[in-house]
Amino acid sequence: MFFFTLLIACKPAATIVTSKEVAVKKGLYTEPKLVTTTEAKSQEKKKKNTNTVVASKSAAPSTVIKKAGIDPQNELDIFIDNEDTSYLVKQLINSASDNLGVGYRGGGTTKDGFDCSGLIYSTFKKFDITLPRSSHQMATIGTKIDLKSAKKGDLIFFINRGQRRINHVGMVVEVTDEEVKFIHSSTQSGVIISSTKEPYYNRTFVQINRVL
Structure with missing residues (x-):
């Protein structure tokens, strides 16, 4: 029964993007910039020097503004600079788009195949963010956002195949005045990018959650 539920979890959809190459041409995916070991050590050294200076002046009243980070251990790699275009x-x-074209697999969370929630779960897990495993459970966390207020990185949810509760999830990758594009894994096409302008997804859309 569990396996059957996984198989119906994600509805096949019309393909908009089926490969990373196409995503690059459309400006939806860019290769992440690699930081060399030397650069990383240099940044860490500067950070330590800054902390030393602040500590030496602790006797004098001062206001230290610390920019928000995701995890102190990943501060050199993951950094939120502003709400709209955060590095995270x-x-x-980028991480999710690297799986474009990977086939569907019930219960899958690797390049051997993904189900819809498996793609989202594994993508966030790479950045030490642990989400619930099922799309239905994912829909219960974060803050619900109006479709018109959607931003990149938000999770988008649907109810497919006459189900009574949410059973499909994707991640928003592009937002315009007319549509929201999202990456997800469908049973027929695997990992693709689709749009809320498609009749099927326009009809089955339920909600958007902001989890970051």
């Missing part, structure tokens, strides 16, 4: 969101989209 860009890397989440």
Whole structure:
């Protein structure tokens, strides 16, 4: 029964993007910039020097503004600079888009195949963000956002095949005045990018959640 539920979890959809190459041409995917070991050590050294200076002046009243980070251990790799174009969101989209064209697999969370929630779960997990495993459970976390207020990195949910509760999830990768594009894994096409302008997804859309 569990396996059957996984198989119906994600509805096949019309393909908009079926490969990373096409995604690159459309400006939806860019290769992440690699930081060399030397650069990383240099940044860490500068950070330590800054901390030493701040500590030496602790006797004098001062206000220290610390920019928000995701995890102190990943501070050199993951950094939110602003709400709209955060580095973390860009890397989440890059990571998910690297799986474009990978086939569907019930219960899958690797390049051997993904189901819809498996793609989202594994993408966020790479950045030490642990989401619930099923699309229905994912829909219960974060903050619900109006479709018109959607931003890249938000999770988008649907109810497919006459089900009574949410059973499909994707991640928003592009937002315009007319549509929201999202990456997801469908049973027929695997990992693709689709749009809320498609009749099927326009009809089955339920909600968008902001989890970051």
